[in-house]
Amino acid sequence: MEPLLVFPDPPPPVLSQGLDLGGYPWTGVGSEADVDRLEPTDGWPGAVIVAVTDPEGALALCRAIRKGDIPLEPVLLIVSSEQLPGLDLREDLFDDFCVLPLQAGELDARLKHLFHKTGRGTRPELVEYGELALNLETYQAAISGKPLDLTYMEYELLKFLASHPGKVFTRETLLSRVWGYEYYGGARTVDVHVRRLRAKLGEEHAGLIQTVRSVGYRFGQSRWMA
């Protein structure tokens, strides 16, 4: 088995001990540069990222992993109890998390569970909404069974919107969460991408992306009418 990516380098003793006890090989990385430099030939099978000592660096690494072309599926985040409330808006950045102090066997159990879910036996990760389906592994999109030829940014924007059906996002929010946190550019960029998305979705499904005047855009109908 290829070694797991572990951040930071060196990781806290509890983590290295837990990984060693479970028989997981691992490689510590201290920076984003290391991720590429130390990457195994078959790619990283997963990552365990500790956000306690260096939260900023940890989240930055998560973002880099998720935005990069590395299909690094299972990301396990290690946080302290005080950091739990701050996870709300960063759900996209990890697949599972552990709270310190670690329980005996919990790390092993969570890694097993993660590998089981992302293993070959299970279905590929999909984002679906009605007729629309996005395959997160192959970067393919399809609607009504017909494949859509989307560019990278179009795909990322649609993925984000379709992951939060019904919710309205301002252009600024979309720029920061789809384009990147440090992005600074014209808000009209979003408009143009939305236009192209609507065009590629076809007249029939163009209404999936609705504009909320003076606010931003919304994908699909909200399902709160209960």
Add this chain to the structure above:
Amino acid sequence: MEPLLVFPDPPPPVLSQGLDLGGYPWTGVGSEADVDRLEPTDGWPGAVIVAVTDPEGALALCRAIRKGDIPLEPVLLIVSSEQLPGLDLREDLFDDFCVLPLQAGELDARLKHLFHKTGRGTRPELVEYGELALNLETYQAAISGKPLDLTYMEYELLKFLASHPGKVFTRETLLSRVWGYEYYGGARTVDVHVRRLRAKLGEEHAGLIQTVRSVGYRFGQSRWMA
């Protein structure tokens, strides 16, 4: 939000306390028969199953849920530390798990994470008054279950009024708190927006916004009347 399915009935105090603290409604079930009998009209939004006191029953319930036609997506299992090794071969039966003793906030964080992954997102922020409901995330409004097509300013005005039921606001106060503190314009603007709101609310609910002569407007019933 529909109540979560919780097993067993009654659940351990730590669980009920944690759910109540997080604001999650829940229904305790003691048997598989209860699952059907107590199911909400819209189905169960998720399940929290404690496997400590009755492991057999808990796993049987998981199997029943997963085999049944109920698309009960997020299943959170609560186990004791000793039960961790036994989870290996039952990965399909749950989506996530917690190890006792529960950390403060961990239950809430895991439920949020699960709901996020399964697309339902966290409980939407609502402003409600009687038949009226405003969804702050989707910028949608509905009354008696029927959606209202409000413009931005209409929505903002209604949101402000409905957030302070029974209280009377002068036009100047509304202008400064809804339109903005530096706003300078005619006070009659408020009248026109109130008129349009009343029209869109329909004849039946137009009385929700009452005019207090020589003062301003009030939403809902005065607090004096019992």
Add this chain to the structure above:
DNA sequence: CCTGTGTGTGAACGCTTTGTGAACGGGAAG
């Protein structure tokens, strides 16, 4: 009943926001 103040109503104006077409420029592939 008469009068004045305050509010409801309809329509028109004009600004702001968004849709649209096209061009620019950087980066990757050949």
Add this chain to the structure above:
DNA sequence: CTTCCCGTTCACAAAGCGTTCACACACAGG
């Protein structure tokens, strides 16, 4: 280096909607 692709930006057109005005009506006091 050349070429193509695609993300970004700009300028213009179109639509939406907030604001204002003029007038009609309701209510209270004398």
